[in-house]
Structures are given as structure tokens and as C-alpha cells.
Amino acid sequence: MSYVEVENITKRFGDVTAVDDVSFTAEKGEFVSLLGPSGCGKTTTLRMIAGLEMPTEGTIRIDGDDVTDRPPYEREIGMVFQHYALFPHKTVGENIGFPLKMRGVPEAERRERVADVLERVRLPEVMDRSPEDLSGGQQQRVALARALVFEPDVLLMDEPLSALDRVLREQMRVEVERIQREFGITTIYVTHDQAEAFAMSDRVAVLDDGRLSQQGRPLDIYESPDSEFVANFIGQSSQLSGAVGTPDGTPVLETDAGVTFELPQSVAATTGDRLSVFLRAEKLDVSREPTGAANEFPAEIATTNYLGEKTQFFCRLEDGTELIVAKHGFTDVESFEPGDTVYVSVPPENLVVARDPGTDQQSGTAGESTA
Ligand SMILES: Nc1ncnc2c1ncn2[C@@H]1O[C@H](COP(=O)(O)OP(=O)(O)O)[C@@H](O)[C@H]1O
Ligand SMILES: [Mg+2]
Structure with missing residues (x-):
């Protein structure tokens, strides 16, 4: 049994089949990327894992539990998006502490856990600043810290680096992977960028027009592609x-x-x-x-x-x-x-x-x- 199991999921929006009978898995602690061109169904697949979208058909299991019908707040999933979606009028600390506040964690403990996670994403001393004073790369680390602070079961990321310029993007690849390994968190990462998927992932699932083409290690996918x-x-x-x-x-x-x-x-x-x-x-x-x-x-x-x-x-x-x-x-x-x-x-x-x-x-x- 794998830690995350996506089994035969299909999502139709009216006449559009956005995701068509897709199955893949992620082991505990594994970094899996969903890779494919724009419009192939990556975001829709990720949103179904998060519970933000209900599959038309199929099953999603996390750690053996069928979560297909559970709302997002009962899934213990951290999410990071392309646009950081930080609250501009709250401090960095308040942004990161928000998921803890929602879970009823008292303020003193919140501050401690926020300080700890900021240390681990290598952004100490920004707790009381406004997110707007930070660079794009730093804001993305804050978003990552906010997704990780409540120790979710699974981390989902949707093209989190695509708003950054090339050099910073390549540096952040290394950083995201380091953080993922350090937390040991099972991660599903969406990108259309092959180099990004290959650089960070244990395994890559390639999507083509709503369907899964191949899942494997970067080496297998590159050296032994099984479709045109x-x-x-x-x-x-x-x-x-x-x-x-x-x-x-x-x-x-x-x-x-x-x-x-x-x-x-x-x-x-x-x-x-x-x-x-x-x-x-x-x-x-x-x-x-x-x-x-x-x-x-x-x-x-x-x-x-x-x-x-x-x-x-x-x-x-x-x-x-x-x-x-x-x-x-x-x-x-x-x-x-x-x-x-x-x-x-x-x-x-x-x-x-x-x-x-x-x-x-x-x-x-x-x-x-x-x-
Ligand atoms: N809410 C929606 N309503 C209708 N069609 C949608 C909706 N969301 C996505 N789609 C369609 O589903 C397909 C897959 O979209 P998406 O999952 O966003 O792809 P990707 O993230 O790979 O670019 C696209 O054809 C898109 O237009
Ligand atoms: Mg998308």
C-alpha cells in the first residue's frame, strides 16, 4: 500500500473531461511530480487530492484512508500555489501562524512553532515584517512555511516557482528539495517544466490531455519513454x-x-x-x-x-x-x-x-x- 493512492480518477466539467481515468501513487516521504503541458489536467488533479474539487469517478486514499468524500479541512494537506496568496496586511508571523490559529493552537505555542519553521526554511528574523517587504523568493518560502507549520500529511505544490525569474527559480529548486527532504514530507508537485520535475523528483507522472502517460524515475522516463x-x-x-x-x-x-x-x-x-x-x-x-x-x-x-x-x-x-x-x-x-x-x-x-x-x-x- 502506498501512502497516497490516486485510483482511476476522472473529472468532467460539463462536456470537458479535464482528468481521464488517472492513477498514480506516492510513497511516504516521496517527492512525486505531475508533469505535462498547459491544460493537461495537472491543477485539477491536485485540487481533487486537496478536496477542493470532487472527482466525477475514482478514489483517493491517504495512509490507507479513503478521503474522496472528505472536505479539505479534514485532510491535513498543505498547499503552495504559484501566487503566494499571503495576507498583505498581516505580518509574516501571522501569515504562517494562521493554520495553527484555525486549529486552536494558543498564541505562545504558535510563535514558537512559527519561529522554528522560519529557521528551517532559512528565513529567520522576518517574523514581524510585512510580506510585502520581502522578495519573491522569500515570499515563496513564507508560503512554504505556512503550508508546513501544522505538520500536514501531504504537501501539494502547483507551479510554485513559475513567477520567479530563471536564476532564482533554479536556486529555489535546490531549496524546495532540501526543505522537502528535511521535513520528510510526502510531496506532490505540479509543473510543466521538465528540468524542474527532473531536478527535484523521486518519480515523475507525465500527463497528456487528461490521461496518465507514464510514471517512473526521471532516468526511466528519459531513457525508456513508453509512448510517442x-x-x-x-x-x-x-x-x-x-x-x-x-x-x-x-x-x-x-x-x-x-x-x-x-x-x-x-x-x-x-x-x-x-x-x-x-x-x-x-x-x-x-x-x-x-x-x-x-x-x-x-x-x-x-x-x-x-x-x-x-x-x-x-x-x-x-x-x-x-x-x-x-x-x-x-x-x-x-x-x-x-x-x-x-x-x-x-x-x-x-x-x-x-x-x-x-x-x-x-x-x-x-x-x-x-x-
Ligand atoms: N472549473 C472548470 N470548468 C471548466 N473547465 C475547466 C475547469 N477547470 C479546468 N478546466 C479545464 O480542464 C482542463 C485541464 O485544466 P487544468 O487542470 O487547469 O490543467 P493544467 O493545470 O494542466 O494546465 C482544461 O481544458 C481546462 O480548461
Ligand atoms: Mg495548472
Whole structure:
């Protein structure tokens, strides 16, 4: 039994199915993210766990108790939102102490517990200040302190860092994770930002248009996506589709773009199967001359993008199919011109393979191939 169990929940608003038969779990103390594009049902799912929205169907259990029909105040859940929702005319201490006041905790004890939680989120000495005097990052720590001060069973966070600028956001990732680990609190975190989800989470649940696509560790999701949606949404990759053929006895993928790929050994392929390969931009090699590597093919450079930490090559195959290659720490970028021919290659074990929709179930993926 997991600590939080979301089982087959569906939420319909009139004709709109915002959440469609979603199931996932969080273990005690685990940090789980719900990741997906805008409108995929993340907030609605979180609000159902909080009790702010009733599921049309399905069950939510916390520590074995069915809480599906319980109102929010009977759930012991702390929440943090994108907009901090602090009371501007109350002090920081009064804001954080509010959930304790609601629970009838006497004032002296309240002050002590507020001081303690402020220490733990590394914001001492702001207790008597106005939240409006604090920076965005500090206000978000206050909101986090308020969500944690009454020692809830579960912490829910809905895009809490998206109002912060990039540098602060990346620093706060580290800080939110540190605080979560220190409190040991079971956390469900909503974001559309893959890097954010990957940096903080033990496991990630990817949502696509109201449905759960995949739940797993960041490593599993990146290396072994089990659907085209996940392979395309997580990371930068180019998709080539084709049919399995056996010209020399060994199954290979003959893509519609004219490139033939030797497949990872873990993929069970039969002649005629329709498959797609996802080429992770950073797992491709690019060179001026053919090297004789496996899965090597020519491409024409359309544009290069020098980004400092990496360089992107936007390439075209003979039939016009676009392909992105990314090289880290690449400094020879000026010698590559649009129109140049380059040779792109990819070891078979670096291919992510998925079955095309409408054919069989998903196949094995690159991460499992023999080393
Ligand atoms: N109260 C509501 N009434 C009608 N439709 C809603 C309501 N809340 C959310 N939706 C719809 O449900 C879908 C999922 O929304 P939401 O859970 O907010 O997605 P996300 O947080 O992933 O961006 C969207 O199509 C949204 O328009
Ligand atoms: Mg949302």
C-alpha cells in the first residue's frame, strides 16, 4: 500500500473531461511530480487530492484512508500555489501562524512553532515584517512555511516557482528539495517544466490531455519513454518512422525518410512492423566525413545555433525531414555553414524505439539493451 493512492480518477466539467481515468501513487516521504503541458489536467488533479474539487469517478486514499468524500479541512494537506496568496496586511508571523490559529493552537505555542519553521526554511528574523517587504523568493518560502507549520500529511505544490525569474527559480529548486527532504514530507508537485520535475523528483507522472502517460524515475522516463508523447515531450528529439525489413537476415528499420537503422538488441522486431525511432539530439554524433560508424547517414545543415554550453545543428535529410543534433562544449561551430553536408550517426543502443499507434503495444526501448 502506498501512502497516497490516486485510483482511476476522472473529472468532467460539463462536456470537458479535464482528468481521464488517472492513477498514480506516492510513497511516504516521496517527492512525486505531475508533469505535462498547459491544460493537461495537472491543477485539477491536485485540487481533487486537496478536496477542493470532487472527482466525477475514482478514489483517493491517504495512509490507507479513503478521503474522496472528505472536505479539505479534514485532510491535513498543505498547499503552495504559484501566487503566494499571503495576507498583505498581516505580518509574516501571522501569515504562517494562521493554520495553527484555525486549529486552536494558543498564541505562545504558535510563535514558537512559527519561529522554528522560519529557521528551517532559512528565513529567520522576518517574523514581524510585512510580506510585502520581502522578495519573491522569500515570499515563496513564507508560503512554504505556512503550508508546513501544522505538520500536514501531504504537501501539494502547483507551479510554485513559475513567477520567479530563471536564476532564482533554479536556486529555489535546490531549496524546495532540501526543505522537502528535511521535513520528510510526502510531496506532490505540479509543473510543466521538465528540468524542474527532473531536478527535484523521486518519480515523475507525465500527463497528456487528461490521461496518465507514464510514471517512473526521471532516468526511466528519459531513457525508456513508453509512448510517442513522452518521447517527444521530454527532451529534444527527432522522430523517424518506418517499417521493419530484413534485407540481410537481421531486422532493420527502413524509415520513410530513406535512412535505415540497425535496432537495439532489446527490441523484438518482425518484418512489416511499423516503428518509430526517436533520435535524442545529444545522443547523435556529427562529423564532416563518413566515419563508418553504425547507423550513419548524410544530412544537410539548415542552420546552426551556438548557445554557449551547446551548439544545435538543424539538419535536413534528403526527403526534407528535419533533424536536430546538439553537441556540448562545441567550439568549431564557425566552420559549419548552411548547405554543408555532414554525417550523422547514432549507436543502435542510443535509439529510443516505439511502436506506431494503431499497431501493437509498445516495444522494448533503448535503455534496456545489452551493454
Ligand atoms: N472549473 C472548470 N470548468 C471548466 N473547465 C475547466 C475547469 N477547470 C479546468 N478546466 C479545464 O480542464 C482542463 C485541464 O485544466 P487544468 O487542470 O487547469 O490543467 P493544467 O493545470 O494542466 O494546465 C482544461 O481544458 C481546462 O480548461
Ligand atoms: Mg495548472
